[in-house]
Amino acid sequence: xSVGYQAVGWNRQKxxxxxxxxxxxxxxxALFLAISAAxxxxxxxxxxxxxxxxTGALLLLHVVLAIGPLCRLDRRFLPxxxxxxxxxVTMFGLALVHGLFSLVQFHAFGDTxxxxxxxxxxxxxxxxxxxxxxxxxxxALVILFLMAATSHDFWLANLGAPVWKALHMLVYxxxxxxxxxxxxxxxxxxxxxxLTGLVGAGLVxxxxxxxxxxxxxxxxxxxxxxxxxxGFVDVCAVDDIEPERAxxxxxxxxxxxxxxxxDKVSAVGNACRHQNGxxxxxxIIDGCITCPWHGYQYRPEDGCSPPPFTExxxxxxxxxxxxxxxxRSEAHAPGTPVAPAQVHAMGSRDA
Amino acid sequence: MVHAxxxxxxxxxxxxxxxxxxxxNRIDPSARTxxxxxxxxxxxxxxxxxxxLLVRWLRADSGTGSETP
Ligand code: HEM
Ligand code: FES
Numbered sequence: 191x192s193v194g195y196q197a198v199g200w201n202r203q204k205x206x207x208x209x210x211x212x213x214x215x216x217x218x219x220a221l222f223l224a225i226s227a228a229x230x231x232x233x234x235x236x237x238x239x240x241x242x243x244x245t246g247a248l249l250l251l252h253v254v255l256a257i258g259p260l261c262r263l264d265r266r267f268l269p270x271x272x273x274x275x276x277x278x279v280t281m282f283g284l285a286l287v288h289g290l291f292s293l294v295q296f297h298a299f300g301d302t303x304x305x306x307x308x309x310x311x312x313x314x315x316x317x318x319x320x321x322x323x324x325x326x327x328x329x330a331l332v333i334l335f336l337m338a339a340t341s342h343d344f345w346l347a348n349l350g351a352p353v354w355k356a357l358h359m360l361v362y363x364x365x366x367x368x369x370x371x372x373x374x375x376x377x378x379x380x381x382x383x384x385l386t387g388l389v390g391a392g393l394v395x396x397x398x399x400x401x402x403x404x405x406x407x408x409x410x411x412x413x414x415x416x417x418x419x420x421g422f423v424d425v426c427a428v429d430d431i432e433p434e435r436a437x438x439x440x441x442x443x444x445x446x447x448x449x450x451x452x453d454k455v456s457a458v459g460n461a462c463r464h465q466n467g468x469x470x471x472x473x474i475i476d477g478c479i480t481c482p483w484h485g486y487q488y489r490p491e492d493g494c495s496p497p498p499f500t501e502x503x504x505x506x507x508x509x510x511x512x513x514x515x516x517x518r519s520e521a522h523a524p525g526t527p528v529a530p531a532q533v534h535a536m537g538s539r540d541a
Numbered sequence: 542m543v544h545a546x547x548x549x550x551x552x553x554x555x556x557x558x559x560x561x562x563x564x565x566n567r568i569d570p571s572a573r574t575x576x577x578x579x580x581x582x583x584x585x586x587x588x589x590x591x592x593x594l595l596v597r598w599l600r601a602d603s604g605t606g607s608e609t610p
Contacts, residue, residue, distance in 0.1 A: 195575035303543050339586035344579070348569050348597070 195344050207273040211280060218246050240291045245385075247285035248372060251365060252392050254278055259403035268471065268482050275341045278361075282331075282338035289331045292324065323374035330367035333360045346465065355466075369393055422509060422516040428455065428533050429513065436479075438470035441519040445470070446506055448515060449479060449490050454530035456490035457506035457517045463495075469503070492527040553588035556595065560587040564598040 198204070222242040226233065253270075254277050260267040297307035312322040337358055339345075346354045369389055376385045425439040431450040438460055439446050445460035447470030458479065460470045467483030474480070478487035478496060488495055493503040502525030507518040510531040522528060561580040565572040565587075572579070587594060 195572055195579040198578070305543050305546070335585075336589060339589055342579070342582050342586070344565070344569065344572065344575075344583050345586055347571070 195342070203269075204273050204276075207269075208276055211276060215246060215250075215280060215284070218249070219243070222246070236291055236295050240288055240295065243284045243288035243291070244372075247281050247288060248368060248389070248392075250277060250281035250284065251368060252396065254281060255361070255365060255396050256399055259399040262403040262407060263399075271483060278334075279338045279341055282334040285331055285334055289327060292327075296324075321370075321374055323371045323378065326367045326374070327371040330364040330371060333364040333367075337361060337364075343464075351466075365396075421518045421520060422507070423519050425515050425517050427513055428510060428515055431455070431515070434474040436470040436472070438468065439517070441506070441517060444521065446517060446521075447479070448508070448517060449474060450533070451477075451490060453533045454490075455508050455510055455515055455533060456528065456530040457508050458488060458490065458493045459504035459506075459521060459524070461503070462486055463501040463503060491530060492525055494525045550588070553591045556591040557584050557587035560591070560594055560598070564594060567601045568594070568597045 219242050222245065223238055226238055226241065230238075254274060257267065257270045257274055257277075261271045293304050293308065297304040297311065300307055302310070308328060309322070309325050312324070315322065337360065340349065340354065340357060349357070372389050373386055376382050423439075423441055425441075425446075425448060426437050428450065431437045431448060434449075434451050436447040436449040439448060445468075446457050447460040447468075448455060448457045449470075451474040458469065460468055462469050462481040462483065464481065464484055464486045467481045467486070469479055469481055469488070472480045472482040474490065475487070477489070479490055480487050486495065486501060487499075488501070488503055493505040495501040504521035504524045505526050505528045506521055507528055508531040509516040510533055515531070561584050565575070565580070565583065
């Protein structure tokens, strides 16, 4: 919903989110520095900073990756998703400090250019166990930079959704590289088997979450495959939908959000124009479907954002008969007005 | 290699200054009323992706005179 870009579209919830995030990160860094300085009094300040920011970034990366599947499994996690971008950019900031300090500490004092030294100081690229782990971190950092740098809506609009999405899927490549970076690094230094163990546990958790969320979604999709009559599919009972909320169903391979509001039922495509947020997990606020992710709004009657905004989502024909909701599986073009189905027929003669 | 990288970054930074002030407005009308904070935020991305944006910018400029929108 862009009438003039701002740096950040601040609102109360985002401020709260960011304050909590800043507090959490600050606490983590302070605790890490204090504890490791006490446990390891010989370590230099630079080493401690490198470790604190490196592990902090790693931890946040896990949170970032876990949020998606967690939200698909349980909507109570949705508030975390709301401002995931700031989480990602913060994570990049921590990783950047870690990378820059490492670069200065280990590569800036020789005759070779630090970036050359980073790639050549350890040249055992043919070994698995002694593979140079720092270049892996560097490549991961470059990916995280590109993601952080293109996180503003301007980039989503101007790179186009497919390119932007592909770019941001690289987070999984970055994550693999970071895992390799940390595991190889700690194996080679033989410092901290605990860290290797934790990274392994984190990896298992992330993979498991993604598998479970994907599997649950597949099961939901299969539920509504059959029972079509004249193109209308019985999707649920009216009472299955909470007032001002929606039920997400799959019709012809597409996800559809079926909303109930003011004694009416309307159905629209589930994907938000902004970043494909799940509209069906949102609510009707001020008469508009409101995306749970960043608050884009659409009128349920025609799928259009209220003026001055211009976003449009597809609409679907809906009928209500004997307490059941029927939706035609063919979508109308985005923004097509469709009369909502009345839950209780007008004059309620047949009720 | 490193010099090529440095050159790329240097050009990118110079380009980004021009881009956030003018180019962004050309390729995206919503940027015309964008705030200063917005311009600062898109700066790093503009410096990194300058070849792509340069092409977009040139296309937007040559498009204004002709009948193609
Ligand atoms: C230019 C990029 C990078 C360089 C040069 C670099 C360098 C290093 C070095 C030298 C160590 C060993 C430090 C020590 O044992 O004292 C290390 C460890 C580590 N790195 Fe990186 N790294 C980079 C990027 C990253 C990124 C992007 C992440 C995560 C998001 C990361 C996370 C970690 C973690 C968790 C450790 C283990 C904790 C530690 O021992 O400090 N690194 N890195
Ligand atoms: S995805 Fe951002 S508002 Fe819907």
